[in-house]
Amino acid sequence: MSRLLPSAAVALLLWLLVPGLAQARVDVRLSSTTPSVGEYIEVSLTLDSEPDGQPVFPEMPGWSITPGGRETKMQFVNGRPSASWTFRWTMVTTQPGDYVLGSIAVDTRGSGHEQTRPQRLRVSDVSASDGSTKAGG
Numbered sequence: 001m002s003r004l005l006p007s008a009a010v011a012l013l014l015w016l017l018v019p020g021l022a023q024a025r026v027d028v029r030l031s032s033t034t035p036s037v038g039e040y041i042e043v044s045l046t047l048d049s050e051p052d053g054q055p056v057f058p059e060m061p062g063w064s065i066t067p068g069g070r071e072t073k074m075q076f077v078n079g080r081p082s083a084s085w086t087f088r089w090t091m092v093t094t095q096p097g098d099y100v101l102g103s104i105a106v107d108t109r110g111s112g113h114e115q116t117r118p119q120r121l122r123v124s125d126v127s128a129s130d131g132s133t134k135a136g137g
Contacts, residue, residue: 024047024048024049024108024110024111024114025047025048025049026045026046026047026106026114026115026116027045027046027047027116028043028044028045028046028104028116028117028119029043029044029046030042030043030101030119030121031043033119033120033121033122034121034122034123034124035121035123035124036123036124036125036126037093037094037095037096037123037124037125038092038093038094039092040090040091040092041090041091041092041121042068042088042089042090043088043089043090043091043101044086044087044088045086045087045088045104045106045116046084046085046086047084047085047086047106047108047114048082048083048084049108049109049110049111049114050083050085050108050109050110051085051087051106051107051108051109052107052108052109053106053107054087054106055087055104055105055106056104056105056106057089057104058101058102058103058104059102060091060093060099060101060102062093062094062095062099063091063092063093063099064091064092064093065089065090065091066089066090066091067087067088067089068087068088068089068090069087069088070085070086070087070088071085071086071088072084072085072086073085073086087106093123095123096123096124096125097122097123098120098121098122098123099120099121099122099123100118100119100120100121101118101119101120101121102118103115103116103117103118104116
């Protein structure tokens with residue numbers, strides 16, 4: 001048992017210190033999950049591991065999806081370098097109903113293939129009165 005403890009400690013230390021051994025943090029955010037017909041939804045995907053190529057956005061029949069660009073943010077947090085990569089899309093539909101935005105897949109350098117959890121959307125036929133940006137207007 002005493003020989004196992006140092007080995008476990010070394011493995012834990014390597015896992016914490018060597019990039020690529022830890023799983024990347026992948027976060028997806030939607031500006032709304034209950035939009036009205038014609039209301040734009042902003043989708044952002046943020047990674048804490050460098051992407052290896054472009055994310056694969058799932059097909060959404062009946063939706064118009066426009067890529068919105070990529071942002072790289074580098075900073076120092078408590079004296080240590082930190083970086084994040086964010087990809088954005090804009091989505092809009094003209095049909096009310098319940099939808100599922102499937103997993104967004106992305107390969108990252110070091111941790112491999114990552115993907116988001118599916119997101120549920122409910123699009124209403126009623127126009128929002130909160131001043132949201134509408135398609136075509």
